Amino acid sequence: MGILDILIILPVLAAALIGFGAPARVTALATAGVNFLASLYLFFWCRGQVADSAGYFFRTSTPIAENPGINWALGVDGMALVLVLLTTVVTLAATLFTKGDAKHARLLFSSILLIAAGALGAFLSTDIFFFYAFHELALVPTFLGIGIAGHGDRKAAAWKITVYLGVGSMVLLIGLLGLVLHASGAGGVTFDMVELMAHGATLGGATQNWIFAGLFIGFGILVSLFPFHSWAAPAYASAPTPIAMMHAGVLKKFGLYGLLRLAVPLLPQASQGWAINLLLLLLLGNILWVGLITIAERSLDTMLANSSVMHMGYIFLGVACFNVVGSSGAVLLMFAHGISIALLFGLCGKLRDDVGTVRFDMLGGLGSVAPGFAFVFGLGAFASIGLPGFANFAGEVMVFLGSFKDFGGEIGRLQVTAMLAVWGIVISAVYALRAYRNIFQGEVSAASDSRVITKGWRFPSYLLIAALLIIGCFPNLFLNLLPSTDSAVPGSAATASQTSDHHGHDHDHDGH
């Protein structure tokens, strides 16, 4: 029963306990705390390790089924470790943000823990079967949480998100099964990622294409890629705070993790041809189209929801670079975005509970009423728009640098997309500051002067901001966990033919 198993099983047990009547908040807090400490221990332990051949620090595997080759295989590498840390931090923060006597407290706490378990399971398992199963496990509490404990037209939103993600998961399943069946190589059908990775590149171009299409669209829907983003805004707007924090902060990264782990490395040919153009186009849609929508939003929660969809665009840009700088930037950005969006949703939830409304026109001048709250929200807002010193900036700058790394003279399509994507920092500045201006500055509006912001938000916010600052100032903590040479990075099989570029001499490269 290794540490990885504990990480996953503990929350499930705790959720069950809460179901059977254990005091909700205490159990949840205890579990989240233990999980957080366990992940820290894992983090420091892995820093000492050297990754094995496939890049994993630690792997256990207990076979379950023989013929379809399913085994309970857990493994942690650089990318998974970062996301595990993200999950445990956000879970702890989500538990702290939720008051013990909130309505549906037991439901909320157990769903936080279940989502955490689902996410941890998905990130840690190196077996596609469990990878997929854990994600589905995490979807159920989201639906229940939004449907029962949400607000606004929560039923419609709950149904919408579940059906949408259900379709996404179905498409993903098709892709995954295609992948498993075709790339299983000689030893019979196997779900183990590492083996599949080995046989992955041998697939023919045609099969790769449709498998990649399935994975790409499936993950795209789960991550609210441009055309499939309409489920995000209503869902997060009417979701209760902890569910919104957990889903936007953690669960959304599953799709990107899947893309980086499965789609990009296993299907180099497919992911070079038509897919890259589509990906670039869609991510621009994400950044510019959804960015503009965010500006037009009139209430804080929908604005935050859309802003999280917009930031996905940057992470996709990182994935689309297909080089180590881009993908490490993407991983960093995943972590940073997860934390900052969780913080903002937490504060937004606190605002909604205490002040009663989150609409811009009803709020105003909260800065003088609750200076501490305004300061922390300011930090969160500035972090999310990429102020240096926070992890978001480190991630974003690396994604942009990655997109220009193999630039070598003529402006390729990746460079054009990157330039348009950089305009996103202005869009994000506009909507973030406009929100901050309407809520915290200016004359004190009727809604905000009478109420006082109850305490309980300080510790989780400081926890999250500390995480952002630490990684923002010292991104190397994560970077030396990730593969640092081009060859080992996922998706670089396609660029392997490119001569390694070191400074000082003009580098030729294959036409991208």
Add this chain to the structure above:
Amino acid sequence: MIIRRSALVILMCLEIMLSAANLALVAFSRFRLEAGLPDYDGQMLVFFVITVAAAEVAVGLAIVVALFRSRRTIDVTTLTSMSH
């Protein structure tokens, strides 16, 4: 069965259809010799059909009676409450 409006007549037509089926079965069992004798499997089926038809008529008529008692009519075209 499709033309007539009265439930009873519909049941009668049903009987006719079943008996037609029986006729075909018996004819085949007679014309196909199995081990020198007419193939009695066919007749087994006929036998079962008859019993089931009898049970069916009984239940059918019971329903018709119940319907008649509650709706005062057995005109099929008016009994459409199942549709909405």
Add this chain to the structure above:
Amino acid sequence: MSPALLLLLPLLSVVVIFFGTKWSGTLSALVSVASVAGSLGVTLALFSTDSSMVAMNWIALGDVLQVDIGLRWDRLARGMMFVVTLVGTLVHVFSLAYMREDEAKARYFGCLSLFMFSMTGIVLADNLVMMFIFWELVGVSSYLLIGHWFTKASAADAAKKAFITNRIGDFGFLIGILMLFGLTGTVSFTGLENWLAGGHAGASAGLLTAAALCLFCGAVGKSAQAPLHVWLPDAMEGPTPVSALIHAATMVAAGVFMLVRVGFLIEASETAGLVIAWVGGFTALLAALMATQQDDIKKILAYSTLSQLGYMVMVVGLGSGEAAMFHLYTHAFFKALLFLGAGAIIYACHHEQNIWKMGGLKTRMPITFAAFGIGTLALIAFPFTSGFFSKEAILDIALHENKLLFLIAAGVAFLTAFYMSRLLVVTFLGAPRSEHAGHAKEVSVIMFVPLLILAFLSVVAGYKPVAELLQAQLPDVHWNWFVFFVSLATMLAGAGLGFLRYLDKRSEPKVIPVLANKFYFDEAYGWAVRNLQDGLAWVVRGLDALFIDGLAVGGITRLTEGVGCLFRRVITGNLQAYSYLFGVGVFVLIYFTVFLR
């Protein structure tokens, strides 16, 4: 005692204020003043040494990407650091008095220290990414300082406007950095210089120009050049010491500093140089024209800063970074002096900023008048003041490089003299025009000591030995009679005209609407934001709701519903209809099985 200390002192003060002395305003003020004085001391101590070191390795991705927090301590950095820390200390001392009764004093001084930290970062940066990091931090600290009194709606909007305009500038700056990184594979200045020296300029000249112009974009945003200058006048919403520090001496100068730091790139592509020169010249002219019609004392000074910055950018574009830095160096002193002087006046007249409500302060505030007068003389390049030497150099270079720009420069000199004399006359001479101005009295010692120091410096700084001592950049410009004559003539004409027109006037004699409302830039930008951005956002939102939400998602749901009710129609409840369908079913079945084998 290394340059890293310069970076750490303000950071330390921010941390101490944030965690420690948040509750007592005066204590945090003292911490902040101590930190800035300390960094002034360190700068002076390190005045002679040349060093560059790597303080911390920020991003290390094997050999692929190497970004670190490196410090570069050379003559350019030393000169700039001296200006930054000196003006910073004086402003800190001045704000001790100016902000005494402000309730959020701790936050004010915390932000000031944050500003000093980020400004030091820019000056010491040895690579573009680090410069960009501190570039944005400076933007944030100016946002916080402008919006210090955020309960005032106008201040909050001004802060937002400043940050977003800066951000647009940063957009260009970032793209410039990315291009250079893509081209050369490195971000550090030394790396770029080696790459350039390695003879690659020819290979991608077009791209180099593009990269240089993108970097210039960042400078335009930060130093409020032509298209992105709208935020500077509104930034006057912030407390006056802030305007003095940020919007006169340091932050706006960061853009020019960056251009000089990347000078080798601009020389590599002369088209970029030309564009920069022309933008600089145009901004100078534009700002000078606008300044003549402003009524708010701080706005006049803001526009004058804009036009002086235009000068510096023009000269950098013409190829001589030293002249720009020399002008920046002298300008910092007398512009800070003017701003602090204005602060003293506003403080004395109970926060009255409209010059037409002042008047007759000459007798009431003699010391401020004297200091303010010296500053004005330096600004309008009165012979043998510091302003004279630096503007002389600029005019001389303009004469050699580009005749047309020389004419514009001369015109701007005339306008500067005109509006500065207008300001001086209306504020100090004649009769007081409001009871506030009536019983204005001299400010306290803490406020006019910095004025005197700056006045002394703005006279003395121009001479060679002093400049050499203070590590300023000295352009190799020789004496030119024609230039001397032109600058003298324009100065006298401007001052004289200003003096005659505005002596004993109750209000603005001739209001030129175009200039008064700043060429309608604000209205144009407001319209653009409202219609283009918000309108487009609203349209996009409608489209998104209509197409993606309505059509794609809604479409599928409606489709399934439609098919559903289609089937519902079949269930009529009519027994015979069922049997009929049943019969048809049998018919079809038999037909298929038997006949279509």
Add this chain to the structure above:
Amino acid sequence: MPLPLFILFSALTLGFAVAVIANRNPVTAALCLVVSFVGLAALFIGLSAFFIGIVQILVYAGAVMVLFLFIIMLMDIEEEERKHFDRLRTAGGIAVGIGVAFLIGGVLWDFDYGKASLDDVPVQFEAAITLREADADSGIVRSANATAALREGRLKDVALVGEKLFNDYNLHLQMIAVLILIATIGVVTLGKKDSPAPDSGSSGGDKASES
């Protein structure tokens, strides 16, 4: 069996079947049905399926018709009035009828008439007897008098049916028994007088029933 007899009985069955449909008065319809069943039973016997013929008479002609008549009398259903001769329904019915008829005709059309009539396929008694002796010791229960009748060349139909029924289809017999039991229980519950029939609500139910 001789051709004229065959024609007579089949005409009888078909004619009275059509009469059942055409007749408006349910009582006459029921009686025509009885005659049709009798004709049918005669055909069965012609095909030497004596047991089935008798059962047909007993069950159908007897029990079912009696039941019908009994119900008709009980509910004194008046003659179905002629008021609206629904064109669509009759057209539909006829169309289906003709359609299926054509189909079956089509099938029969290209069906090679192996055996035109009964006497092409005589019952081979000898072969049957030899086969029965062959598997005499195989443990399958054989009715003694059936074999005896076969020797005399008579087809003891009932014995053979019984043999087949209880040898091969025993389980089915039990199931049928259970089915009939359930049917009777069903009828009893439906028929109960004061049972609160589900939709006979005294409130007059929904408007559809006020015909």
